[in-house]
Amino acid sequence: MKRIRLGVNIDHVATVRNARGESYPSPLRAAMLAQKNGADSVTIHLREDRRHINEFDLKKIINKLTIPLNLEIAATKEMLKIASRSKPPFICIVPEKRREITTEGGLNLNHNRNFLRVLIKKLKNKKSRISLFIEPSLKDLETANQLNADCVEIHTGKLCNLINKKRNYQNELKRIKKAVQTGNELGLEVHAGHGLTYDSARILSKIKGIQEFNIGHFLVGESIFEGMPTIIRKFKRILKS
Numbered sequence: 001m002k003r004i005r006l007g008v009n010i011d012h013v014a015t016v017r018n019a020r021g022e023s024y025p026s027p028l029r030a031a032m033l034a035q036k037n038g039a040d041s042v043t044i045h046l047r048e049d050r051r052h053i054n055e056f057d058l059k060k061i062i063n064k065l066t067i068p069l070n071l072e073i074a075a076t077k078e079m080l081k082i083a084s085r086s087k088p089p090f091i092c093i094v095p096e097k098r099r100e101i102t103t104e105g106g107l108n109l110n111h112n113r114n115f116l117r118v119l120i121k122k123l124k125n126k127k128s129r130i131s132l133f134i135e136p137s138l139k140d141l142e143t144a145n146q147l148n149a150d151c152v153e154i155h156t157g158k159l160c161n162l163i164n165k166k167r168n169y170q171n172e173l174k175r176i177k178k179a180v181q182t183g184n185e186l187g188l189e190v191h192a193g194h195g196l197t198y199d200s201a202r203i204l205s206k207i208k209g210i211q212e213f214n215i216g217h218f219l220v221g222e223s224i225f226e227g228m229p230t231i232i233r234k235f236k237r238i239l240k241s
């Protein structure tokens with residue numbers, strides 16, 4: 001039986017907390033609950049503007065969690081410093097624009113390639129597993145491999161939008177399938193994330209070669225109605241079937 005790991009992104013627990021400037025709901029509590037209910041890793045994105053997770057959350061979560069923490073960061077000197085200090089087991093490098101509502105696309109690997117190379121080397125020296133968040137582009141997979149990343153995470157936002165809008169998603173699905181195959185051939189571990197719901201996770205879980213899914217916004221949203229343990233179990237069942 002295939003074993004696809006589920007990374008639970010808890011950023012939006014912090015979004016709700018920050019909306020009122022209170023100390024609750026607690027991202028640490030969400031991380032521990034996710035761990036207790038079968039998450040394989042917990043993901044947090046420390047943004048430059050700290051709109052959800054902050055460094056205090058990072059410190060508390062990394063100290064308590066026993067499953068791997070996956071820290072998403074932009075490729076900046078500030079984040080390199082923070083990640084070098086906190087040494088999370090997993091790191092995912094993501095693009096970041098201040099005005100975007102969410103991470104809108106994959107990394108531009110041609111921009112600042114030398115800094116990316118240095119960042120990856122330094123963080124790998126600290127024993128972090130490094131993933132690059134990219135579009136399902138064959139060129140980007142080759143570049144990720146040349147940059148010596150351990151993994152790539154394929155941005156699934158476009159596919160998920162098409163599925164949500166009940167539009168034809170076959171071309172985008174083909175593009176993702178090809179990217180997964182190429183990534184595996186290059187020896188990269190391939191992950192998927194962004195915008196995933198039950199429907200899109202079910203469709204993508206049929207592709208052989210995706211080892212990890214990172215899911216946040218929908219999972220936290222549905223948790224309001226049914227509780228996080230139930231939603232995690234539902235996603236785990238989808239990834240197993």
Ligand code: PXP
Pocket residue numbers: 009045072092094102103133153192193194195196214215216217218
């Ligand atoms: N993977 C990466 C690299 C991301 O940046 C994000 C969200 O920012 C996700 C997964 C999770 O996306 P969502 O919250 O839409 O499930």
